[in-house]
Amino acid sequence: MSETLKVIVERPDAKVAILRTDGYINNTGGEEIARQAYALMSGGVNHLLLDLEKTKIVNSIGISILIEILEKLLDQGGRLAFCRLTPTIEKTFQIMGLAQYARLFPAPDTAIAWLRGESE
Amino acid sequence: MRGGADVLGAHARLAAIDPAASGERLLGDVLSALIAGAGASRGVAVDPVHPSRHAAVGVSPEPAVLERLGRHVEEAGPSVVTLPAELARALLTGADGGPPDARVLPLTAQDETLLLAVLDAPPADPVSFASVTAHAASILAVIRMSEHVQRADFELKYRVWELQSLYDVGLSIAGTLDFDSLADDILLKSVSLLNARNGTLVVRDETREGGVLAKHFGAPLLDAGRLDELPDRVYRCNTPEERIGALVGAPAEKLLLAPIAAEGRSLGVLVVADKENRAGGIDDFTAGDVRILSLFGNQAAIALENARLHRESVEKERMEREIELAASIQKTILPASLPDVPGLRLAGGNRPTRQVGGDYFDVFPLPDGQTAFCVADVSGKGVPAALLVSTVHACLRILLDTGIADLPGFVGRIHRHLLGFSSTRKFVTLFLAVYDPASRRLRFLNAGHNPGLLLTRDGPTLLASGGPPIGILPQAVYREAAVVLAPGDTLVLYTDGITEAVNAADEEFGMQRLIALALEGLGESPSVLSSRIFGAVSEFTRGVAQYDDQTVLIARAC
Numbered sequence: 001m002s003e004t005l006k007v008i009v010e011r012p013d014a015k016v017a018i019l020r021t022d023g024y025i026n027n028t029g030g031e032e033i034a035r036q037a038y039a040l041m042s043g044g045v046n047h048l049l050l051d052l053e054k055t056k057i058v059n060s061i062g063i064s065i066l067i068e069i070l071e072k073l074l075d076q077g078g079r080l081a082f083c084r085l086t087p088t089i090e091k092t093f094q095i096m097g098l099a100q101y102a103r104l105f106p107a108p109d110t111a112i113a114w115l116r117g118e119s120e
Numbered sequence: 121m122r123g124g125a126d127v128l129g130a131h132a133r134l135a136a137i138d139p140a141a142s143g144e145r146l147l148g149d150v151l152s153a154l155i156a157g158a159g160a161s162r163g164v165a166v167d168p169v170h171p172s173r174h175a176a177v178g179v180s181p182e183p184a185v186l187e188r189l190g191r192h193v194e195e196a197g198p199s200v201v202t203l204p205a206e207l208a209r210a211l212l213t214g215a216d217g218g219p220p221d222a223r224v225l226p227l228t229a230q231d232e233t234l235l236l237a238v239l240d241a242p243p244a245d246p247v248s249f250a251s252v253t254a255h256a257a258s259i260l261a262v263i264r265m266s267e268h269v270q271r272a273d274f275e276l277k278y279r280v281w282e283l284q285s286l287y288d289v290g291l292s293i294a295g296t297l298d299f300d301s302l303a304d305d306i307l308l309k310s311v312s313l314l315n316a317r318n319g320t321l322v323v324r325d326e327t328r329e330g331g332v333l334a335k336h337f338g339a340p341l342l343d344a345g346r347l348d349e350l351p352d353r354v355y356r357c358n359t360p361e362e363r364i365g366a367l368v369g370a371p372a373e374k375l376l377l378a379p380i381a382a383e384g385r386s387l388g389v390l391v392v393a394d395k396e397n398r399a400g401g402i403d404d405f406t407a408g409d410v411r412i413l414s415l416f417g418n419q420a421a422i423a424l425e426n427a428r429l430h431r432e433s434v435e436k437e438r439m440e441r442e443i444e445l446a447a448s449i450q451k452t453i454l455p456a457s458l459p460d461v462p463g464l465r466l467a468g469g470n471r472p473t474r475q476v477g478g479d480y481f482d483v484f485p486l487p488d489g490q491t492a493f494c495v496a497d498v499s500g501k502g503v504p505a506a507l508l509v510s511t512v513h514a515c516l517r518i519l520l521d522t523g524i525a526d527l528p529g530f531v532g533r534i535h536r537h538l539l540g541f542s543s544t545r546k547f548v549t550l551f552l553a554v555y556d557p558a559s560r561r562l563r564f565l566n567a568g569h570n571p572g573l574l575l576t577r578d579g580p581t582l583l584a585s586g587g588p589p590i591g592i593l594p595q596a597v598y599r600e601a602a603v604v605l606a607p608g609d610t611l612v613l614y615t616d617g618i619t620e621a622v623n624a625a626d627e628e629f630g631m632q633r634l635i636a637l638a639l640e641g642l643g644e645s646p647s648v649l650s651s652r653i654f655g656a657v658s659e660f661t662r663g664v665a666q667y668d669d670q671t672v673l674i675a676r677a678c
Binding site: 003026027028031056057058059060061064088091092095096097 | 273274277278280281284285288305308309311312313315316317318337338396397398400
């Protein structure tokens with residue numbers, strides 16, 4: 001298990017970006033996600049997908065940072081989606097309220113379709 | 121040049137602030153309203169609760185000055201109401217130099233500083249400006265209250281998350297016996313809920329190489345071989361001075377340890393390290409953290425105990441099945457009754473122990489009127505021993521058809537077969553005898569077995585001649601011996617389950633008791649003597665569990 005988060009950014013199109021995480025979403029990991037997300041947002045990308053396939057652990061500080069990113073995205077009329085969460089992380093997001101304003105998907109394809117407005 | 125105060129404009133700006141606004145955008149909006157209401161031209165604002173959050177309008181302070189501002193506010197605390205005049209001027213220093221009259225303006229409500237602003241001029245109309253500051257303070261107070269509510273909401277959700285995690289681990293414990301995955305789950309949940317950076321879980325596990333199971337998240341915090349050097353209670357190390365035993369040298373700043381114990385036995389330990397905060401620093405572990413980690417430690421103990429009990433239950437079931445199988449093999453091999461043979465009266469029996477050993481006895485009437493009989497004892501217990509008995513039985517049956525004139529050659533063939541067959545250092549002790557009623561000659565070969573007890577009118581004699589146990593020494597040499605039996609002479613063959621039967625005082629039944637019994641029973645039939653021996657051994661052991669089968673075979677010359 002890795003405790004240091006790595007983020008890989010992919011741009012399937014001009015409106016949507018995928019951030020693939022690998023590691024612990026804690027303060028350091030959350031800051032790294034925020035850094036990448038804010039850079040994309042300042043470039044006009046307001047539809048973000050966080051693919052957590054390789055993340056097995058998240059703490060409350062990481063969640064508060066994800067909530068900050070979500071708030072900023074919503075302020076700018078954007079959308080945030082998560083996909084490929086472990087059952088534990090999915091349950092945590094439900095409890096902590098992240099799933100109230102962001103959408104959780106089992107697979108990237110359906111998440112991207114939702115971000116593009118192709119599905120509800 | 122100083123512009124005029126726009127009090128109405130300031131109120132309009134404040135009224136336009138989004139109640140959901142936060143952070144630097146909010147600071148900037150409020151600061152703009154204050155500048156307009158005061159008739160100032162530039163200003164800087166800082167959030168006393170988050171000193172790194174600031175906004176500047178009409179000026180771009182040097183990063184070093186902003187850093188000083190943040191440091192000063194942090195040191196002064198969230199109730200800060202003023203700034204050093206030199207710092208206030210430095211914040212507003214622009215291309216035209218610092219303003220001579222920098223004003224520090226705290227916005228407060230109920231003794232709480234909501235915002236600290238520095239403006240480059242005093243308000244042009246202090247009375248009207250007071251309404252602007254009151255309006256701004258009320259908005260900030262509402263937003264601050266909203267933040268409090270949000271934080272409380274987050275805290276509440278966090279408690280639900282904590283309870284849910286403990287509940288989930290409880291469910292997992294009930295639903296799986298795979299401690300390995302449970303240990304991963306418990307470790308990850310502990311690290312996650314305590315905002316720790318690292319974690320280590322180590323438990324004693326004799327079924328694993330090295331005797332321990334160690335799980336780490338991040339750098340290992342403990343040497344798994346030093347479990348004995350850890351406190352047996354929940355232990356917090358928030359300072360280097362608190363490090364003891366195996367915690368000295370752990371690669372972390374602060375540590376929290378919970379023992380994993382059941383019924384007073386230490387099973388292992390769960391340790392987490394370095395509880396991080398939002399500012400990137402490391403906080404002390406609190407009493408609440410101790411409570412959470414203790415609960416996870418207790419759950420790990422329950423999971424371990426469950427896994428152990430399950431392992432024991434499976435092992436017990438396996439052993440019982442094996443015993444049943446071994447007993448069934450043994451039952452099919454041992455003779456149900458002994459045949460009538462020329463010149464001998466035979467009696468005997470076998471009493472298996474609960475573990476089912478490898479005793480064997482048999483009688484083979486030969487076509488030429490002779491009779492072969494044997495007692496054997498194979499090493500080991502259970503199914504492996506029963507299979508070896510089966511092999512010896514098959515060898516004897518098959519080889520007897522080829523003749524038994526040469527006893528050492530006969531036993532040597534079985535010996536060589538077992539050397540090739542038995543790769544697990546199993547061996548057999550065997551007393552094999554052949555009686556010829558015509559010559560009254562008893563030939564025998566004792567391959568490492570208990571000496572045969574021959575009772576004649578001259579007294580008891582022990583028949584030990586033969587060689588080592590078969591199936592163990594490749595170079596073993598066997599030799600036979602012979603005696604001539606007079607009518608009434610009695611040969612008692614037995615296994616060590618008879619002579620080594622133990623009583624509650626851990627005394628063995630012994631050879632002397634067997635000899636005395638045999639001498640007393642000379643006037644009785646072989647079957648009565650056999651029963652008398654089994655009865656005496658039972659009387660001696662008085663219910664103490666025995667670990668070796670007991671076998672007796674008696675041959676009396678007619």
